[in-house]
Amino acid sequence: MADNASIIETRNLNVFYGRTCVISGVDMEVETHKITAIIGPSGSGKSTLLRCFNRMNDLIPSFHMSGSVLFGGQDLYDASVDPTEIRYQIGMVFQRPNPFPKSIYDNVAFGPRVNGFRGDMNALVEDSIRRAALWDEVKDRLKESALSLSGGQQQRLCIARALAVQPRIILMDEPCSALDPISTLAIEELMRELSNDYSIVIVTHNMQQAARVSDFTAFLNPREDKIAELIEFDETRQIFTNPKDERTEAYITGRFG
Amino acid sequence: MAQTLRDQFDRRMDRRRLYGHIFHALCLISIFIGLGMLAVLLIDIFLDGWRRVNWEFLTSFPSRKPEQAGILAALFGSIYVIGLAGALAFTFGVAAAIYLEEYAARNWLAKVIQINIGNLAGVPSIVYGILGLEIFVRYLALGKSVLAGSFTLALLVLPIVIIASEEAIRAVPPSIREGGYALGATRWQTIWRLVLPQAFPGILTGVILAVSRAIGETAPLIVMGALTFVPFTPDGPMSRFTVLPIQIFNWVSRPQEGFHEAAAAGIIILLVVLLSMNALAVLLRNRFQRRLEG
Numbered sequence: 076m077a078d079n080a081s082i083i084e085t086r087n088l089n090v091f092y093g094r095t096c097v098i099s100g101v102d103m104e105v106e107t108h109k110i111t112a113i114i115g116p117s118g119s120g121k122s123t124l125l126r127c128f129n130r131m132n133d134l135i136p137s138f139h140m141s142g143s144v145l146f147g148g149q150d151l152y153d154a155s156v157d158p159t160e161i162r163y164q165i166g167m168v169f170q171r172p173n174p175f176p177k178s179i180y181d182n183v184a185f186g187p188r189v190n191g192f193r194g195d196m197n198a199l200v201e202d203s204i205r206r207a208a209l210w211d212e213v214k215d216r217l218k219e220s221a222l223s224l225s226g227g228q229q230q231r232l233c234i235a236r237a238l239a240v241q242p243r244i245i246l247m248d249e250p251c252s253a254l255d256p257i258s259t260l261a262i263e264e265l266m267r268e269l270s271n272d273y274s275i276v277i278v279t280h281n282m283q284q285a286a287r288v289s290d291f292t293a294f295l296n297p298r299e300d301k302i303a304e305l306i307e308f309d310e311t312r313q314i315f316t317n318p319k320d321e322r323t324e325a326y327i328t329g330r331f332g
Numbered sequence: 333m334a335q336t337l338r339d340q341f342d343r344r345m346d347r348r349r350l351y352g353h354i355f356h357a358l359c360l361i362s363i364f365i366g367l368g369m370l371a372v373l374l375i376d377i378f379l380d381g382w383r384r385v386n387w388e389f390l391t392s393f394p395s396r397k398p399e400q401a402g403i404l405a406a407l408f409g410s411i412y413v414i415g416l417a418g419a420l421a422f423t424f425g426v427a428a429a430i431y432l433e434e435y436a437a438r439n440w441l442a443k444v445i446q447i448n449i450g451n452l453a454g455v456p457s458i459v460y461g462i463l464g465l466e467i468f469v470r471y472l473a474l475g476k477s478v479l480a481g482s483f484t485l486a487l488l489v490l491p492i493v494i495i496a497s498e499e500a501i502r503a504v505p506p507s508i509r510e511g512g513y514a515l516g517a518t519r520w521q522t523i524w525r526l527v528l529p530q531a532f533p534g535i536l537t538g539v540i541l542a543v544s545r546a547i548g549e550t551a552p553l554i555v556m557g558a559l560t561f562v563p564f565t566p567d568g569p570m571s572r573f574t575v576l577p578i579q580i581f582n583w584v585s586r587p588q589e590g591f592h593e594a595a596a597a598g599i600i601i602l603l604v605v606l607l608s609m610n611a612l613a614v615l616l617r618n619r620f621q622r623r624l625e626g
Contacts, residue, residue, distance in 0.1 A: 131510065136438060163516025173507040176530055186515035189525070233511070240515055 082107045082244050082274045083128055087142040090123055092135070097123055101142075101305045103293050105244070110266060110275045112289035112311065114282055116326070119295040120303035121278040122170075125246050127151075128276065129165040130158040147243070163190050166237030166245040166273075171253050172229035174221035174236075179204075179213050182221045182232055186240035199239060207235035208265050227258025231265065244274040251284065263288050282327055286315050294323050374603075381596025389597055393563040394579065398590025403598055406579035408565040409478070409558075410547060410605065413575055416482035417489070418543045424486070425493025425542075426528075426535055432494070433501040434523055453491035460488040461555030469556050476557035479569040484552050489542035496538020500531035533617045540613040547606055550577040576602040 083105035090098040098120040105111045105128075113121045123132065130151060132138040144151045151161060163186065174182050183200045192199065200217075204210045209231040213224070221232055230250055237245055247266075251259040266275055266288050279285050285292050292314040297303045307314060307323045318324045392402020436442045464484030474480040504527050512522035528535075553575060554560075560582040562574040576598060583595035 129514065131514065134510070134513065159513075159516055159518050162514055167510075167514035169507060169510065169514075171507060173505075173511045175508060175511065175526055185512075185517075185525070189512075189515065189517040189521045236511075236515065 080104075080106055082147060083276070084145040085127070085142065086145070088124075088127065088144060089141045090120065090127060090132070091137075091139050091141075093137040096302050098295075099298075099302045099304050101295075103305060103308045105274055105276055106291065107274050108270060108272070109290040110270050110277060110288055111291040111293065112285035113276065113278045113293045113295060114280070114285045114326075115295035115303070116297070117280065118301075118303075119297050121280075121295055122248050123303075124295065125248055125276060125278045128244075128246055129162050129167055131162075131167065133158050163240045164243050166240065166242035168230070168233050168237055168245065168247045168250045170249045172226055172233050174224070174229050174232055176220065176222060178218050179221050179224070179232060180217040183235050183239050186236060190240055203235040203239040204232075206238050206269070207231045208261065208268070209235055225258070227254050227261060230254060230258065230262060234262075234265065234269075238269075238273075242273065244276065245269065247275065247277040249278050249280060252280065259284075282315075286311060294320075294326065296322055296326065377596045377599050380593055381598075381600050384593050384597035385600050389594070390601070394561055394582075398586075398588045398594060401583070401591065401594045403576070403579065403594075403601055405562040405565055406574050406576045406598070407601060407605070409562065409573035410575040410602075412478050412566050413481045413485060413553075413573060414543060414547050414609075416478065416569070417485035417546050418539065420482060420486035421489045421493045421542055421546075422535075422539050425490050425538075426497050428490075428494045429497030429501055429535075430523060430528075433498050434519065434527070449491050449494055453495060457488055457549055458551040458555055460484055461552030463487065464552060464556040475570065476559070476572055477570045478566050478573045480556060481553055481558055481573060481575070482569075484556055485546045485549060488549065488552060489546045492542040492545065493535075493538050496541065497531070497535045500534025500538070501527060503534060504530045529620075533621045536613055536617045536620070540610050540617075543609055543613075544606060547602070547609070548577055550575075550581055553578060554581075576605070 081104040085101050085103050088098065088101040089096060101124060113124060115121050126132045127140065127144055128146070128151075132140075140152065146161060146165070150156070175185060177185070180200055183203050184196055187196060187199055201210065201214075204213060209228060212228060213232075216223075221229065224232060230253075234245070234250075251262050254262065263284065266277070269275060270290075277285075277289065289311045291309070292311045293308040294306045294314065295303050296306045307318060307320045309319070313319075314323060315327055318327065389402050390407065391404055392400060393405050395401045432442065432445065436445075461484060464480060464487070468474045468480035468483045469476055472480075474483070508526050508530065509522055512526045513519075517525070558578055559572055559574045560578055562572065564571075566573045580595050580598040580602065583591040583598060586592075
């Protein structure tokens with residue numbers, strides 16, 4: 076990378092489903108080794124925007140976009156880019172924990188296996204689970220099904236699974252919305268811990284969460300015509316204490332959304 | 333106002349309960365009609381045939397003398413033909429289902445194909461017999477062989493396998509596929525390592541159904557020219573053959589009482605083969621399910 080300040084950069088990003096424009100003109104940056112939160116009311120395109128960052132939207136047949144998304148300076152949507160090749164560098168954690176119906180070990184080993192990892196798999200699995208702060212809870216039951224874990228444990232396993240392929244950035248799509256408050260707290264602590272080594276983007280509908288964990292915050296809001304746009308993007312401190320746009324202020328003070 | 337509204341309810345608990353009991357009884361009777369018929373059939377066949385079910389019957393070829401007639405040729409023929417047909421239908425059926433569910437674009441063409449696969453499942457089996465006769469026996473010159481019979485039966489049950497496999501594949505949640513893609517798995521890796529293992533129990537159920545149907549089929553094999561009197565076991569895929577239902581059909585249509593007993597015994601053998609094949613598949617399926625759920 077030319078500068079190590081930003082890892083993802085969008086330029087005039089517009090997203091369409093069929094002929095319907097859902098997100099318009101987003102310019103934002105995700106800084107390296109920082110946590111960037113995307114907040115906004117339901118239907119403001121937060122998840123859609125996040126899924127542009129690892130080309131997950133490609134799975135939706137009617138999806139298309141204009142503008143560009145740069146990942147480490149490279150245009151993700153360039154015709155020469157194979158989405159499979161970039162996805163392993165960009166980990167993703169989903170709204171509902173989605174462990175594979177395999178053993179805990181095999182869940183974490185899945186990514187390295189499909190990517191042809193030739194090193195010490197046991198060590199890699201252990202290291203990944205440790206980084207996800209799950210090791211002490213599962214070290215004696217690695218051969219058990221991942222579905223036997225609690226929701227919070229499953230989500231941390233999904234984080235371990237994402238870490239195992241050595242991504243440079245982790246995208247989290249409302250990772251705590253299906254979890255109880257204690258598991259939520261555990262994931263938030265984990266995110267702070269992980270931000271030492273990884274860049275993180277988190278979509279959340281929970282403003283307190285954004286305020287607690289993130290360094291930067293992007294506020295998305297749909298216009299009257301339902302097309303979402305980026306209202307404000309700044310340091311989290313700024314957004315929550317001194318927002319420049321009145322819509323941001325209205326949202327964070329709970330007047331709508 | 334509240335008082336008057338409350339007065340307008342006529343709860344009739346007794347009558348409502350009575351309807352419930354009547355419905356319950358009707359459902360129960362329906363079960364007894366179905367199961368009762370089956371039981372009568374099984375008992376009748378068993379009484380007619382059980383004396384003939386012995387080692388000699390299993391190891392003898394058909395004969396002009398009713399008391400010497402055996403099932404060996406038909407038993408081997410059935411196992412051979414059904415084994416091959418099942419393997420073929422499984423391979424092509426699952427592959428077709430994967431294509432339709434995971435690769436094909438969701439457009440009108442896919443819809444037309446989908447509907448027509450459903451239609452094919454309803455085509456009378458004798459039509460498949462004519463098709464088999466024309467294509468496999470004559471055009472591909474396979475003759476009236478085990479191979480031609482297997483191909484014909486495989487075609488016959490292919491729609492069942494495809495439809496069941498598609499449903500099983502569709503039942504795998506999209507979040508599992510997304511999880512795979514997000515880790516940098518290719519489409520093939522996602523299908524092979526995540527989707528198929530989870531769909532496998534459902535696919536196996538479809539194959540069980542399909543094989544159960546194929547094993548009882550008589551008409552298409554008669555049309556394509558399977559023999560009715562075979563004093564040998566098939567020695568290879570190009571050998572001529574007969575199958576259990578044809579042998580049974582042949583014995584039933586003879587005038588002698590002894591052949592009727594042989595037919596009943598043949599039906600018992602057919603049921604045993606069918607049930608053990610199903611049991612094997614169910615066993616496999618359960619083992620797989622346990623492995624997934626852990």
